[in-house]
Amino acid sequence: MNHNENLLEVTKLRKYFPIKGVKGPGVQAVQDVSFAIKKGETLGLVGESGCGKTTLGRTVLRLYEPTGGKIVYDGKVLFDNPLNPDGTPVGKAQSVNMLPYRRKMQIIFQDPSASLDPRMTVGEIIGEAIDIHKLAASKKDRDDRIKELLSRVGLNTEHANRYPHEFSGGQQQRVGIARALAVKPEFIVCDEPISALDVSIQSQVVNMLEDMQEEMGLTYLFIAHDLSVVRHISNRIGVMYLGSMVELGESYELNRHPIHPYTQTLLSAVPVPDPQLSRTRKRIVLEGDIPSPMNPPSGCRFHTRCPYATEKCSQVVPEFKEHEPGHWAACHLLDK
Numbered sequence: 646m647n648h649n650e651n652l653l654e655v656t657k658l659r660k661y662f663p664i665k666g667v668k669g670p671g672v673q674a675v676q677d678v679s680f681a682i683k684k685g686e687t688l689g690l691v692g693e694s695g696c697g698k699t700t701l702g703r704t705v706l707r708l709y710e711p712t713g714g715k716i717v718y719d720g721k722v723l724f725d726n727p728l729n730p731d732g733t734p735v736g737k738a739q740s741v742n743m744l745p746y747r748r749k750m751q752i753i754f755q756d757p758s759a760s761l762d763p764r765m766t767v768g769e770i771i772g773e774a775i776d777i778h779k780l781a782a783s784k785k786d787r788d789d790r791i792k793e794l795l796s797r798v799g800l801n802t803e804h805a806n807r808y809p810h811e812f813s814g815g816q817q818q819r820v821g822i823a824r825a826l827a828v829k830p831e832f833i834v835c836d837e838p839i840s841a842l843d844v845s846i847q848s849q850v851v852n853m854l855e856d857m858q859e860e861m862g863l864t865y866l867f868i869a870h871d872l873s874v875v876r877h878i879s880n881r882i883g884v885m886y887l888g889s890m891v892e893l894g895e896s897y898e899l900n901r902h903p904i905h906p907y908t909q910t911l912l913s914a915v916p917v918p919d920p921q922l923s924r925t926r927k928r929i930v931l932e933g934d935i936p937s938p939m940n941p942p943s944g945c946r947f948h949t950r951c952p953y954a955t956e957k958c959s960q961v962v963p964e965f966k967e968h969e970p971g972h973w974a975a976c977h978l979l980d981k
């Protein structure tokens with residue numbers, strides 16, 4: 646296998662947020678997550694609110710500094726800090742200057758209005774990204790590029806002189822997309838790019854992102870709350886629960902044959918168009934609330950809500966393993 650096929654490789658990535666005045670590790674938002682994304686692929690990432698999707702996306706870009714683990718981008722180690730089982734570092738952490746990667750790796754933010762500076766015009770917002778990375782040869786070149794980007798995302802070129810508050814949520818998200826594209830990126834974390842938008846325009850924005858991916862050969866990490874949003878656009882899907890990646894597989898396979906109990910409960914809540922599948926798929930309702938990532942359950946983090954939990958589940962962390970070709974999960978039930 647050509648090793649360079651993977652654009653991004655993440656190994657046991659961990660992100661904790663220490664809390665001032667409180668002893669201990671703090672919020673354990675991302676717990677030893679491993680996955681890879683191939684060039685040109687869309688990896689969907691789903692899970693309930695607070696499970697760590699945004700934190701994972703931002704940590705991969707090193708917008709948050711990782712607590713531990715390894716990130717390799719296009720064959721280059723961006724960060725490496727392997728941890729012992731007790732969480733102490735094995736050796737000295739290694740990291741690179743991110744500036745050249747800031748251009749290649751972009752993010753479209755979850756909340757379009759909060760991610761645009763209200764004091765800057767849309768033209769200035771897009772132009773700033775072009776300036777930072779010195780991507781325009783002249784003022785005319787820069788202005789042309791801003792216009793081209795605005796029309797590419799379905800906005801009027803005259804909109805360059807307006808301020809973010811003059812736009813609807815959907816238009817603001819288009820500005821956010823134009824800003825990300827302005828620097829000719831390779832990889833984009835799309836953090837719930839449509840959740841804040843009206844249902845009527847969600848599919849337009851998704852279609853636009855898909856077209857751009859094809860045109861520009863982009864690679865996406867596409868975050869969503871809901872499996873129904875990502876299942877059509879993702880080649881593969883990862884499912885998170887309370888900071889951990891619990892299952893990862895090819896999109897169709899994961900939807901047809903989820904092997905982790907948490908994914909099974911998530912899918913049981915999604916209406917399925919296939920009547921045969923719908924009959925066999927029992928709706929499973931999870932008991933209890935999501936525990937706090939400040940004090941996550943021992944062993945399998947899902948054990949307090951899992952209908953199949955055993956004694957072992959509360960004591961031993963299940964390993965994230967490939968159970969069928971390309972189909973990964975972390976559950977003791979699957980080890981037998």
Ligand SMILES: Nc1ncnc2c1ncn2[C@@H]1O[C@H](COP(=O)(O)OP(=O)(O)OP(=O)(O)O)[C@@H](O)[C@H]1O
Nearest residue numbers: 662672674693694695696697698699700701870938
């Ligand atoms: N900067 C921060 N400082 C402290 N805790 C944080 C910080 N950012 C996130 N958290 C906590 O980390 C956990 C994961 O949050 P995150 O925003 O990554 O979840 P999410 O899956 O993106 O949720 P949503 O679907 O609501 O966007 C939550 O408990 C959150 O409160």
Ligand code: SF4
Nearest residue numbers: 945948951958976977
């Ligand atoms: S390891 Fe145990 S608690 Fe965790 S998902 Fe599997 S059966 Fe449930």
Ligand SMILES: [Mg+2]
Nearest residue numbers: 698699700755
């Ligand atoms: Mg989020």
